[in-house]
């Protein structure tokens with residue numbers, strides 16, 4: 278069997294088994310390509326060059342075993358391979374973190390945050406850093422900026438540290454553990470990026486098995502998905518410099534967000550998943566929500 282025939286066999290198997298996508302791929306073909314090329318130790322972006330290659334019996338058995346494992350366990354492919362890509366950058370992943378897929382990565386790459394940054398932009402925070410992917414991408418995109426990365430989960434931070442080291446950014450990214458902004462007391466940032474847990478309870482209950490392989494702490498945002506965000510928006514102004522901005526991902530929760538914060542008028546940043554999943558708030562807009570000091 279040729280490699281491309283093995284890809285087609287894997288595609289059909291994934292399709293028929295009804296596995297869920299959304300962890301780096303959106304369809305059975307792309308996921309099959311990923312699994313087959315990874316199992317064979319081949320570059321993931323060079324299918325055409327190797328498509329006609331004949332697989333020997335042991336290679337074919339290894340590919341089929343991996344696809345079987347994907348179908349049987351329903352674990353995202355990235356947990357089976359230990360690696361995921363975001364904006365072409367590889368990240369180490371395992372079950373301690375969600376698989377990197379934040380739409381904020383697109384906003385970093387396409388320059389849509391840049392109009393709010395200038396020569397005063399020195400300090401940035403990736404809040405809820407998880408696997409550390411946004412901190413790494415931000416440090417790569419803005420080489421003069423120092424990045425702090427914070428998370429409640431010590432397990433997640435262990436993986437974030439692996440990714441900071443993997444990309445040689447130990448000098449530029451500091452990692453902090455704690456609950457929300459309490460992880461970085463007294464610090465002020467020119468930019469805060471945050472992809473928090475925001476999935477509402479009803480959606481959590483309906484998630485496919487692949488998403489239930491991920492830490493619930495990373496996804497569940499309470500009844501309306503806004504638990505973490507409510508606290509964050511009450512505290513964010515105090516953690517931003519005068520010209521600072523918050524970039525926040527809310528996924529499909531716009532309705533709940535607008536219900537919870539009816540007076541806010543955020544700037545919506547366009548993404549491949551829609552124009553209402555990532556928003557930007559300037560410090561001035563956050564001041565009216567600021568919790569009074571104790």
Ligand SMILES: C[S@@+](CC[C@H](N)C(=O)[O-])C[C@H]1O[C@@H](n2cnc3c(N)ncnc32)[C@H](O)[C@@H]1O
Nearest residue numbers: 377379405406407428429430456457472474495
């Ligand atoms: C949706 S994941 C985002 C991970 C990563 N930034 C990304 O985009 O792939 C949310 C992260 O928030 C963390 N988290 C949950 N509750 C938190 C809290 N109260 N304070 C800080 N981090 C929290 C979880 O551990 C998880 O790593």
